[in-house]
Amino acid sequence: MTLPDYEIEKAALAQGYLRIAGVDEVGRGPLAGPVVAAAVILNPEDIPVGLNDSKKLTAKRRLALDTAVRQRAKIAVAEASVAEIDEHNILRASHLAMERAVAALDPTPDFLLIDGNMVPRGLTIPARAVVKGDAHSVSIAAASIIAKNWRDQLMVDLAQQHPGYGWETNAGYPSKQHKEALQNLGVTPHHRRSFKPVHNILYQE
Incomplete structure (x- = not known):
């Protein structure tokens, strides 16, 4: 298995950028809950070993790497709400979460590596979109781990x-189970009403 590396970041460093942040979001596909984004500036001298796309890691490994990243890197996490997902669309809401995570990062990064094929329009910092970035860039992989753990815990809390x-x-x-519960228990305030399975239940004939 080929792990992501620091090569894209090195290219940006060679161009004179000093603080390079990886940015990723989690939660485009769910029927419920916010979309969550994280921005991470790794220390080139102290990168945790084993960073990878969060979806390719076990829950135990994700938690261990989450702790390692938090101890050694600068991070910020932000959300876009269910209401914002329904008002705009999931892509724009994902970008809002990314923009907020970048804005919350301290120190302010001077170059961004964005997972995906689009740079969110609200970003004013120089940026590069990296398709499947969490498989190529350790900074994006770190952001994917932080965002996924954050969102998973949030959904555990909402489940209570x-x-x-x-x-x-x-x-x-x-x-x-979720789709059956939607039919039997109905729609909660945390469900995305613009998503078809939820919309269809709300507006059944």
């Missing part, structure tokens, strides 16, 4: 308030 949907294990994604 709304039992039966399985959010503690499915994180709001459309699992069989």
